Amino acid sequence: MKVREMMERFGLTAATGGKGLEREVKGGYCGDLLSEIMANAPPGCVWLTVQGHQNIVAVAVLREMAAVILTGDRRPDEETLRKADQEGIPILIWPHSAYDLAGRLYESGVGKPAAA
Amino acid sequence: MAGDEHSALREFKADLHIHTCLSPCGDWEMSPRDVVRRSRAAGLDLIAVCDHNTSENAGAAMREGRRAGVAVLPGMEVCSREEVHILALFDALDQALAMQAFVYAGLPGENQPELFGYQVVANEDNEVLGENPRLLIGATTHSLEEIVHCTHALGGLSISCHVDRPANGIINQLGFIPPDLGLDGVEVSYRIPLAQARERCPMIGTLPCVTSSDAHFLKDIGRAATVLRMAAPTLCEIGRALRAEMGRGVMV
Numbered sequence: 001m002k003v004r005e006m007m008e009r010f011g012l013t014a015a016t017g018g019k020g021l022e023r024e025v026k027g028g029y030c031g032d033l034l035s036e037i038m039a040n041a042p043p044g045c046v047w048l049t050v051q052g053h054q055n056i057v058a059v060a061v062l063r064e065m066a067a068v069i070l071t072g073d074r075r076p077d078e079e080t081l082r083k084a085d086q087e088g089i090p091i092l093i094w095p096h097s098a099y100d101l102a103g104r105l106y107e108s109g110v111g112k113p114a115a116a
Numbered sequence: 117m118a119g120d121e122h123s124a125l126r127e128f129k130a131d132l133h134i135h136t137c138l139s140p141c142g143d144w145e146m147s148p149r150d151v152v153r154r155s156r157a158a159g160l161d162l163i164a165v166c167d168h169n170t171s172e173n174a175g176a177a178m179r180e181g182r183r184a185g186v187a188v189l190p191g192m193e194v195c196s197r198e199e200v201h202i203l204a205l206f207d208a209l210d211q212a213l214a215m216q217a218f219v220y221a222g223l224p225g226e227n228q229p230e231l232f233g234y235q236v237v238a239n240e241d242n243e244v245l246g247e248n249p250r251l252l253i254g255a256t257t258h259s260l261e262e263i264v265h266c267t268h269a270l271g272g273l274s275i276s277c278h279v280d281r282p283a284n285g286i287i288n289q290l291g292f293i294p295p296d297l298g299l300d301g302v303e304v305s306y307r308i309p310l311a312q313a314r315e316r317c318p319m320i321g322t323l324p325c326v327t328s329s330d331a332h333f334l335k336d337i338g339r340a341a342t343v344l345r346m347a348a349p350t351l352c353e354i355g356r357a358l359r360a361e362m363g364r365g366v367m368v
Contacts, residue, residue, distance in 0.1 A: 033282075033288055033289060034288075034289060034290045034291030034292075035287060035288045035289070035290075035291050036288075037291070038291045038292075051198060051289075051290075053198045053259065053260065053290055053294075054294065055290040055291055055292065055294055058291070058292070059291050077259055077261075079261070
C-alpha cells in the first residue's frame with residue numbers, strides 16, 4: 001500500500017506539502033523515545049508517535065521510513081515541517097490514539113505476517 | 117591586561133543542579149536553608165537551586181547562601197514538551213522569576229501531593245510558607261527550542277540535564293542532540309566520572325560538559341560536583357568557563 005492510499009483509507013491528513021506520498025508502506029512501528037526508534041524501527045514503516053520535534057525527520061530518514069504519523073491530534077513544530085518537506089518525508093495527522101490506528105493498520109495487513 | 121585576568125582565577129567547586137523540598141520528588145528535609153548548609157559542609161563554593169519547573173525556593177536559598185558563605189544561583193529544571201529536562205541558570209532572582217512566569221504559562225495541571233509528593237515553599241529560617249499547587253512534575257507545553265530561546269533572552273545559561281540517562285535525557289528522548297539548539301553545555305549524572313563523559317556518551321561531541329549531584333536528598337549533596345576555573349562564582353564566569361575563555365575552564 002502506498003502512503004497516499006493509506007491516507008485515503010484511514011482518513012489521515014497530511015501536514016507536509018505532498019512529497020513522498022508514493023512511498024510504499026511496508027510495516028508499522030510505535031513509540032516516542034527517539035533513541036529507541038533509531039535503533040529498532042524497520043525500513044519502509046509508518047511510525048506512529050506523539051513527538052513533533054524536528055529530530056523525528058532525521059530519525060525517519062535514517063530508518064528509511066515511508067511516513068511519520070503524529071497521533072493524539074498532535075501537531076509538528078514548524079521547523080519539523082520545513083525539514084520534512086526538504087527530505088520528502090510525509091508527516092500525517094491522526095486525531096485519535098496510536099493504539100486505535102495501529103490496530104486498524106495491522107488488521108488491514110500492514111506489517112502483519114502473511115497467513116500460512 | 118591578560119596577566120591580571122589570569123592571576124585572579126581560582127577553582128570553584130560547583131554543583132549546578134540541586135533540588136529542594138519544593139520539587140515533588142524532593143525530600144522534606146531539603147529546605148532551602150539546609151540545602152545550603154549541607155552544600156557548605158560538602159565543600160561546595162557554588163550551587164544552583166533547580167527545582168522542577170519552578171524557582172520559588174531560590175530566593176530563600178540565595179539569602180541563606182549569603183549568611184553561610186556559599187554562592188547560590190537561582191535556576192530551574194524545566195521539562196520541555198518533548199519531555200527533555202533542561203537547566204535554566206541565572207544570576208539574579210528576577211531573571212529566574214521571569215523564566216518561571218514563562219514556564220507557568222505553559223504548565224497545565226494541578227499537583228496531587230499524595231500521588232506525586234508535597235511541594236513545599238519555605239523561607240531561609242526553615243518556616244513553611246505554603247504549598248505550590250501546580251503540577252510541577254509535569255511537562256510544559258514549550259518546545260526545547262522555545263525554552264533555550266527564553267533562557268538566553270533573559271540572560272541565562274541552558275544546560276541539558278543528565279544526558280547519559282534514559283529518563284528525560286535529551287539523547288534518549290530525541291535520539292541525538294539537535295546541533296542548532298544553542299545549548300551552553302550538557303550535564304552528565306553522578307553515575308559517570310566527568311573524565312569519561314565523552315567516551316561513554318559520544319553524542320555529547322564537543323559540547324561543554326559538567327556533572328552535578330541532582331540531589332533530591334540531603335545525603336546526595338556532594339556526590340558529584342564540577343570544578344570550574346574562573347574569576348568569580350557568577351553566571352557570566354560560568355559561561356566563560358564553559359567556553360574555556362581567557363584561561364577559564366572546566367577542570368577534568
